[in-house]
Amino acid sequence: MNPEVIAPRVDSRQAKLAGRAAEQIIADVIELGWPVGQVLGSESELLARYGVSRAVLREAIRLVEHQRVARMRRGTGGGLVIDEPDVDAVIGPAVIYLLRVEATLDEIFDTRIVLEELVAEVASQRVGEAGIAAIRETLDRESAGTISNFRLLHIQLAELTANPILELFVETFTRVANFHFNDAAALPESFDREVGRAHDSIAKAIMTNNAGLARERMRRHLRAEADFISRQPATVQHLDPAVALAGTLGDKRGEALARQIFTEIVKSGAEPGSFVGSEATLMSKHRASRAVVREATRILEYHQIAVTRRGPGGGLFVTEPDISALVDIIVIYLRRRGVTPAHLGELRTGLELAVVERAAARLRAGEHDAGAVEHALRAETEEGMALAFGHGNDFHSVLAGLTGNRALQLVHSVTMRVGWQFFTEVAADDPQVAAFSEGLAAKVGPAHEGIADALLAGDTELAVMRMRAHMAATGP
Ligand SMILES: [Zn+2]
Numbered sequence: 403m404n405p406e407v408i409a410p411r412v413d414s415r416q417a418k419l420a421g422r423a424a425e426q427i428i429a430d431v432i433e434l435g436w437p438v439g440q441v442l443g444s445e446s447e448l449l450a451r452y453g454v455s456r457a458v459l460r461e462a463i464r465l466v467e468h469q470r471v472a473r474m475r476r477g478t479g480g481g482l483v484i485d486e487p488d489v490d491a492v493i494g495p496a497v498i499y500l501l502r503v504e505a506t507l508d509e510i511f512d513t514r515i516v517l518e519e520l521v522a523e524v525a526s527q528r529v530g531e532a533g534i535a536a537i538r539e540t541l542d543r544e545s546a547g548t549i550s551n552f553r554l555l556h557i558q559l560a561e562l563t564a565n566p567i568l569e570l571f572v573e574t575f576t577r578v579a580n581f582h583f584n585d586a587a588a589l590p591e592s593f594d595r596e597v598g599r600a601h602d603s604i605a606k607a608i609m610t611n612n613a614g615l616a617r618e619r620m621r622r623h624l625r626a627e628a629d630f631i632s633r634q635p636a637t638v639q640h641l642d643p644a645v646a647l648a649g650t651l652g653d654k655r656g657e658a659l660a661r662q663i664f665t666e667i668v669k670s671g672a673e674p675g676s677f678v679g680s681e682a683t684l685m686s687k688h689r690a691s692r693a694v695v696r697e698a699t700r701i702l703e704y705h706q707i708a709v710t711r712r713g714p715g716g717g718l719f720v721t722e723p724d725i726s727a728l729v730d731i732i733v734i735y736l737r738r739r740g741v742t743p744a745h746l747g748e749l750r751t752g753l754e755l756a757v758v759e760r761a762a763a764r765l766r767a768g769e770h771d772a773g774a775v776e777h778a779l780r781a782e783t784e785e786g787m788a789l790a791f792g793h794g795n796d797f798h799s800v801l802a803g804l805t806g807n808r809a810l811q812l813v814h815s816v817t818m819r820v821g822w823q824f825f826t827e828v829a830a831d832d833p834q835v836a837a838f839s840e841g842l843a844a845k846v847g848p849a850h851e852g853i854a855d856a857l858l859a860g861d862t863e864l865a866v867m868r869m870r871a872h873m874a875a876t877g878p
């Protein structure tokens with residue numbers, strides 16, 4: 403039999419064109435102000451508008467359907483209807499990524515501390531009467547013992563910031579933390595009392611607009627919780643795919659099969675490049691039709707879990723984990739939620755300071771050599787900022803990698819990508835901004851060098867100080 407018939411057909415050129423068409427569709431939806439329910443166009447209208455073949459358009463539509471940007475409605479008055487991406491559209495793919503890179507509970511908690519200190523600070527500056535009422539009600543229910551979810555308050559505090567980036571990541575990481583430990587019944591009563599007291603004192607600091615105190619209390623509370631939870635016998639440092647993947651990827655047959663194959667990949671610890679199976683063997687092994695196996699394959703490829711190779715000996719192979727598809731999904735969701743440069747500004751400095759502190763600690767501990775930092779500086783001078791960033795070789799992304807915290811790195815990548823989008827959109831419309839940023843670019847190189855010098859000399863305080871000055875000079 404012709405191997406082309408056995409191996410699923412993946413035309414990489416078509417996949418690339420489809421990706422580009424999907425990006426255009428998303429850009430158009432954002433441009434229109436994301437009117438949920440509106441028909442973007444019929445298939446023939448979209449074919450004309452995007453100038454692609456029917457096969458490419460259908461592939462692009464599957465992508466935007468998966469990202470919940472839009473979905474195809476058949477029949478009269480049908481067409482591509484603009485959809486509403488919700489937080490589940492983000493959390494599922496985030497869990498898949500964290501599973502693949504084997505992120506630990508320590509990394510999740512460390513990232514929560516960084517984010518929720520910022521929440522405490524921003525909420526202190528922004529809390530209004532409506533917000534106070536909701537927080538008080540939760541505190542009352544906690545002290546009366548009628549609330550079982552001690553993470554609710556954290557999510558409400560994040561909502562007080564009205565910052566979609568903080569809201570999304572607090573919700574994501576509190577849910578992920580639940581997958582590592584979800585045996586609230588096993589917790590002693592003293593734990594509940596302590597949590598209640600800590601929540602009271604954090605809320606008090608926020609409601610009296612004391613940002614510094616709120617941050618301090620939030621940090622102490624989460625550190626104590628992290629210590630306590632890590633010591634519980636039911637706690638796992640690494641996610642169990644059977645627990646974490648329940649409900650992700652959907653429940654259709656192809657989705658269920660994708661989940662099953664992914665679970666097997668995680669459990670077997672299969673290295674990138676390992677062979678998963680040919681279409682025929684997957685069909686017989688899982689007693690699935692060709693259509694179901696193809697649907698599962700498409701999902702695994704979409705999440706950059708596996709890739710199809712054609713030809714003799716072809717089939718499905720495990721790929722290297724890659725953050726970019728997940729960052730795309732998150733950025734799309736944040737654009738829908740109306741993220742602005744001001745929202746980004748609320749996170750940028752705090753995040754970069756947390757990154758430089760952690761990178762410095764790992765460099766000092768000898769867990770990394772200086773090579774990566776020097777390589778980033780060289781890439782920025784030789785390739786230019788835009789290309790270095792495109793390749794993930796820019797100074798800030800490299801520092802985020804040095805933290806060794808994949809959850810923190812995810813937040814950082816998202817802020818970098820959102821920032822880059824805002825910048826290119828504004829610079830394209832306004833020559834003054836473009837000129838200003840060119841002047842700024844000349845200062846960025848020396849600033850990065852200064853931070854790198856301090857880092858490599860083992861002077862964390864100086865590195866942090868220089869990063870703070872650099873952020874202040876390049877803010878939105
Ligand atoms: Zn708490």
Ligand SMILES: [Zn+2]
Binds near residue numbers: 798846
């Ligand atoms: Zn910089």
